[in-house]
Amino acid sequence: MRILIFGPNGSGKGTQSAFLAKQFQLAHVESGGIFRKNIKGGTALGEEALKYINKGELVPDSITIPMVLDRLAEADCQAGFILDGFPRTEDQATALLKGLATALTPLSVVVVINLPREVASSRLMGRHICPNGHSNNLAIAQIAPIQNGDSFNCWSCGAGTTVRGDDVDVEAINLRLDIYFKETMAALTVVENWAKAESVKVVHVDGVGDISDIRNILLSQVAP
Numbered sequence: 069m070r071i072l073i074f075g076p077n078g079s080g081k082g083t084q085s086a087f088l089a090k091q092f093q094l095a096h097v098e099s100g101g102i103f104r105k106n107i108k109g110g111t112a113l114g115e116e117a118l119k120y121i122n123k124g125e126l127v128p129d130s131i132t133i134p135m136v137l138d139r140l141a142e143a144d145c146q147a148g149f150i151l152d153g154f155p156r157t158e159d160q161a162t163a164l165l166k167g168l169a170t171a172l173t174p175l176s177v178v179v180v181i182n183l184p185r186e187v188a189s190s191r192l193m194g195r196h197i198c199p200n201g202h203s204n205n206l207a208i209a210q211i212a213p214i215q216n217g218d219s220f221n222c223w224s225c226g227a228g229t230t231v232r233g234d235d236v237d238v239e240a241i242n243l244r245l246d247i248y249f250k251e252t253m254a255a256l257t258v259v260e261n262w263a264k265a266e267s268v269k270v271v272h273v274d275g276v277g278d279i280s281d282i283r284n285i286l287l288s289q290v291a292p
């Protein structure tokens with residue numbers, strides 16, 4: 069199964085993608101995660117990407133498109149993948165659909181998590197990172213980290229949480245949301261037009277609801 073997932077930052081896209089990847093044994097390909105891994109590893113790609121990421125800007129297509137297409141050609145993606153965070157521009161969408169058609173590996177289903185901008189904004193500002201990968205968010209009671217003086221601990225495992233550098237700058241957050249609601253929505257239109265022509269299912273789900281309800285909707289709608 070090859071799944072493409074859209075949703076603004078803060079929509080729970082990463083959480084639901086990780087769940088679907090585990091459930092259907094798919095490679096979870098997250099463009100933002102590939103950049104963060106390169107930044108942590110001190111690679112030239114990471115150094116270049118950081119210039120854009122901290123400002124909330126998109127990393128240029130000339131870097132991002134080959135990086136993601138190369139990742140999708142790796143062995144673990146052959147049994148299926150869920151692609152999270154890409155495409156974010158019309159050119160990325162066109163390159164992705166072309167690349168997958170050439171490899172004879174078209175998408176099986178497209179998922180869109182819808183979320184009003186104000187909700188996305190407060191969730192981005194409330195997001196905390198757990199070193200053990202649990203989702204934490206001050207704006208979502210179910211997964212709110214526990215305050216301990218000036219610091220916070222993961223609601224699930226108790227580990228100390230941190231905040232992503234690009235989640236603390238309000239200007240960068242606004243820019244990321246501007247980009248999603250303009251450029252990424254244009255990319256989604258390209259994908260939806262393709263899906264209509266190819267009779268590929270597009271599942272829209274409301275991201276405001278309970279995490280487990282959304283998970284169950286996705287499970288029932290995405291399953292082959």
Ligand code: AMP
Nearest residue numbers: 099100120121125126127132153154156
């Ligand atoms: P994310 O973790 O998906 O919020 O991505 C973090 C940052 O990585 C974004 O704000 C962008 O700067 C960069 N990024 C991730 N995916 C893409 C993409 N498809 N195109 C360009 N930049 C991206």
